[in-house]
Amino acid sequence: MYTIKPIAFVENQRTEIQDDNWGEIISIIRLNEDLSEESIKGIEEFSHLEILFYFHKVSDDKIQYEARHPRNNKEWPEVGIFAQRGKNRPNRLGSTIVELVERKQNELIVKGLDAIQETPVIDIKPVMKEFLPKSEVKQPKWSNSLMERYWN
Template sequence: MEARLDIIGTVHSPLTDLASCPKQYSEGAPEAVIEIHADYATALSALQPGNDLLVFTWLHKADRDTLMVHPRGNPDVPMKGVFATRSPDRPNPIGLHHVRILAIDGTRIRVDRLEALDQTPVVDLKPIATETPGRENWGAGISPAVGDEFRRICRAGWERGLLSGFNGNVSMRIGDTIIITRSGAAKGFLQPGDLTTVDLATGRTTGPGKASTETAVHLEIYRNQPEAHAIVHTHPAHLLAYAVRKGDSIIDLPLYEAAAYQKLLTRVPAIEPGTPALGEAVGKAAQTHKAVFMKNHGLVCWGPTLVAALALNEELDTIAKLKLLAE
C-alpha cells in the first residue's frame, strides 16, 4: 500500500536556529503563526480562539537514518531507540505539538507556544476532543482544558488561604478575549458556569452571567502590559495583616528571596473596589511591576501563566508571614 502525505501549511516563527530551538513547548517556546494553504481553508471551519489543538509537523531538518539517540542529546544518558524518545531524528520525523489558539485571521492561526522552526511544514491539525463523554462544558469559547486549569489554580489558592469564600478573581487572556471568574463564584469549588468571557477592546461581557466585579482591573492590566497572559487577584491574610499593622505593604526582611520578590511589588492608594479609577491605577502600575498591592483591598499579580501569577501571590504573602513571625 502506498502512503501519501500532503503538506497543508507552514509555521512562521522567530525560531530559526535548530540548536537553540526548545525541545518542549514549556521550555520557552514563543508564539507562532500557522499559515494553512488556501486549498485547505474550508477545513478550518469551526476552529476558534481558546481551542486547544494538536499540530502535526514534518520535521524537515531531522536525520531520518537515526535509530538510536542519547535522550535530549545528553551523552551522559544511555542511548535509547528513537521510538522510546521524543527525538526529532527518526525514520518518519513527525512532530507533535500541543498549542492553544490565540487568534484566527483567514488562514493564519496564531498560537501561544510552538517549539518548531520557522518554515516547518505542517501536515495536520486535530482539536483536543471537547465532546468526549465525561468532559465538562465550561461555556462557549472556554475549552475543557482551560476550565480545568482555572479549577486547579483556584483550588490551590483556596487551599493556601489566598482565596477564601467568594473573594478574589482569576483571569486568562487568549487573543482578544479574557476568560474570567464570574461574580459570586466560590473559588475553592469552581465548576462549569463559574467562568465567563469578556472582550478586551470593549470590556463587554460576551459570555454567560456577570463577570467579576474587578474586571476593570484585569482589563487595564492586559491593556497596559502585553506580557500579561494571566492574572490572579487574592486577599492574602498575612500581607493584609502586615499592611494594617504597619500602614505599608513594603516589607523590610533580611532575606535574599524577600529582596528579590519585593522588587516585583508596588502599591496603589486606597480606591473603591470595582471602579474604573482602581483599574486605571493598577493598569499603570502593572507596566513596571508584576505585583500590585491595593491598599485596604488585596494583591493582584500577573504572569505568563496562571501558575506563575498564583505563585507570586504566595511568595509575597509568605514574606509577610515571616515578618510577622519574626516580630
C-alpha cells in the same frame, strides 16, 4: 510508500533547530491557498490544538534507528527513538499540543509550537479532553530533567 501534502507552513522567528525555550514562541500557521478557510471554521471554539508537522531540516544521516542517550547526555540512559520525542525520527514527524491564541481567516496564531520557520504542517486537530489520558501519566526521571527548560 505514502505521499502527504502539507496543509500549511509555520511562520515564526525561529530559523534554526533548538532544543529549549519554546513556551513563549508565537507562530502563525497559514493554510495553503488550495484550502478554504471553511476547513478551520469553528476551530476558535477550542483552547488548544494538536499540530502534526514534518521535521524538514533533519537530514537522512541524522535519523536514529538505534538506542541512544537523549541529547547525547551520558547521564541519561540509552533509549530508542520511539521512547523519546527527538526530531531524528525515521519518518520525521512531530506532534505538539499548542494554545490557540487567535484565528484570522485562514491563519491560526498559536503559542508553544516547537517547530521552526517554514516547517510543513501535516495536520491540525482540536484537543478534546476526552482524548487525553484518563489515568496518571508516568514517565522516567531523565525525561523530567530533559524537559526542565524546553518550555521556559
